[in-house]
Amino acid sequence: MSDSFESSTPSRKRSRWDHEVDEGDDQLLPTRQVSKRRSKPKTSKLSEYSNTPSPSTKSPVKPSIAAVRPRHSIYAPPRTLYPSLQPARSVYSYERLNQIEEGSYGVVFRARDKQTGDIVALKKLKLDEEKHGFPITALREINALMACRHENVVNIREVVVGDTLTQVFVVMDFIEHDLKTLITLMPAPFLQSEIKTLMLQLLSAVSHCHYHWILHRDLKTSNLLMNNRGTIKVADFGLARRYGDPIGVDGLTQLVVTLWYRAPEILLGATTYSTAIDIWSVGCIFAELLLKEPLFQAKSEMELISMIFKLLGPPTSSSWPDYTTLPLAKSITLPPQQSHGSGLRQRFSYLTNAGLNLLSKMLTYDPEQRITAEEAMQHPYFKESPLPKHPDLFGSFPSAAAGEKRRKPFDSPSAPQRLADYNLITDFDLP
Ligand SMILES: Nc1ncnc2c1ncn2[C@@H]1O[C@H](COP(=O)(O)OP(=O)(O)OP(=O)(O)O)[C@@H](O)[C@H]1O
Numbered sequence: 001m002s003d004s005f006e007s008s009t010p011s012r013k014r015s016r017w018d019h020e021v022d023e024g025d026d027q028l029l030p031t032r033q034v035s036k037r038r039s040k041p042k043t044s045k046l047s048e049y050s051n052t053p054s055p056s057t058k059s060p061v062k063p064s065i066a067a068v069r070p071r072h073s074i075y076a077p078p079r080t081l082y083p084s085l086q087p088a089r090s091v092y093s094y095e096r097l098n099q100i101e102e103g104s105y106g107v108v109f110r111a112r113d114k115q116t117g118d119i120v121a122l123k124k125l126k127l128d129e130e131k132h133g134f135p136i137t138a139l140r141e142i143n144a145l146m147a148c149r150h151e152n153v154v155n156i157r158e159v160v161v162g163d164t165l166t167q168v169f170v171v172m173d174f175i176e177h178d179l180k181t182l183i184t185l186m187p188a189p190f191l192q193s194e195i196k197t198l199m200l201q202l203l204s205a206v207s208h209c210h211y212h213w214i215l216h217r218d219l220k221t222s223n224l225l226m227n228n229r230g231t232i233k234v235a236d237f238g239l240a241r242r243y244g245d246p247i248g249v250d251g252l253t254q255l256v257v258t259l260w261y262r263a264p265e266i267l268l269g270a271t272t273y274s275t276a277i278d279i280w281s282v283g284c285i286f287a288e289l290l291l292k293e294p295l296f297q298a299k300s301e302m303e304l305i306s307m308i309f310k311l312l313g314p315p316t317s318s319s320w321p322d323y324t325t326l327p328l329a330k331s332i333t334l335p336p337q338q339s340h341g342s343g344l345r346q347r348f349s350y351l352t353n354a355g356l357n358l359l360s361k362m363l364t365y366d367p368e369q370r371i372t373a374e375e376a377m378q379h380p381y382f383k384e385s386p387l388p389k390h391p392d393l394f395g396s397f398p399s400a401a402a403g404e405k406r407r408k409p410f411d412s413p414s415a416p417q418r419l420a421d422y423n424l425i426t427d428f429d430l431p
């Protein structure tokens with residue numbers, strides 16, 4: 001993993017914490033030295049709001065303006081009246097271990113809590129480009145994570161700050177894998193019994209978010225984390241939003257969901273959409289778990305639309321009554337009709353009828369007819385043999401995020417390709 005930093009971040013705004021490992025270990029400095037550096041009034045605007053006096057206020061020579069200025073707004077009652085409001089802790093409460101990944105909204109680090117020794121993940125939110133205050137994406141991410149606490153949603157521990165107000169980190173439990181990396185690295189696909197367990201966990205998390213009026217809007221395998229105890233945690237709520245909120249004049253943005261997982265109604269320009277967009281993504285994830293590769297690997301929106309039409313057949317007035325009312329529908333020439341669903345059966349020839357039925361209910365054109373997360377959890381696919389495997393029976397894998405390497409990958413000859421396929425079809429392992 002690279003320890004380099006995002007090129008868009010101007011160096012003066014970088015947190016010293018980001019450099020902890022590169023510059024030499026801050027842990028080795030005496031505590032007083034570290035805290036002295038942090039209490040410099042110039043580097044921490046937050047200290048203006050703190051109740052502890054900073055060194056500058058103690059100066060016997062020249063009382064600075066800061067010394068005579070009240071520590072909080074005269075219009076706001078003092079903090080002590082709100083004991084439940086705690087100031088954010090400093091990122092220096094954590095020892096940086098390694099950088100896990102840099103995504104579009106932030107860099108993710110693995111770190112150790114200096115007090116408890118817990119290993120955590122810190123996502124540094126990208127705030128540097130913001131000229132209009134704290135970005136809404138960051139607020140939504142923090143709010144949604146807090147609103148959707150669940151066994152299968154990554155646990156947010158706290159939000160900590162660095163040297164300046166542009167350095168905000170979300171602290172989460174560290175989870176060993178993301179599903180995308182895992183699928184790429186594992187030699188054989190997940191077993192049917194494992195896919196069922198993962199799908200039930202994912203559906204349970206999605207149903208929980210929807211129950212709390214939150215749309216995730218970016219479900220994909222790289223945003224699904226998995227620990228070594230067979231448990232999935234939905235992560236990356238950077239695009240999440242409350243769907244009960246009043247919708248703006250222009251409706252909801254269409255700039256959501258990574259292309260391959262994007263529902264057809266968004267592709268065709270719908271500005272009002274709902275929980276069904278997440279279910280389409282869940283369908284794409286289900287297919288990816290079965291195929292061990294993404295279902296729709298399109299390079300553009302048009303290519304994606306034609307791939308969907310090819311697999312599912314073009315929409316009809318009965319399969320999608322509102323199709324013609326969508327803004328982009330008129331600009332699309334529909335291909336000739338094929339027999340319904342045959343594309344799916346060909347692509348997933350080893351899947352049972354129940355499995356195929358569930359997949360087609362998730363990849364249903366009409367959002368009104370698409371299955372809900374709650375309904376999907378009750379689907380007969382999860383009740384037929386092989387039953388979902390208990391999470392404790394999942395094997396553990398070396399964690400790429402923790403910098404672990406697969407031990408002697410070529411130690412023993414790998415199973416013949418046919419055998420791997422065989423596992424996928426006739427998985428009789430006990431639950
Ligand atoms: N709690 C965590 N534990 C371990 N790894 C994590 C954790 N959170 C995120 N990651 C890793 O960091 C990656 C990026 O995180 P995340 O998806 O939250 O950031 P992002 O900037 O929104 O990404 P993108 O826009 O690429 O989806 C994840 O795919 C995962 O590999």
Ligand SMILES: [Mg+2]
Pocket residue numbers: 103222223236
């Ligand atoms: Mg992500």
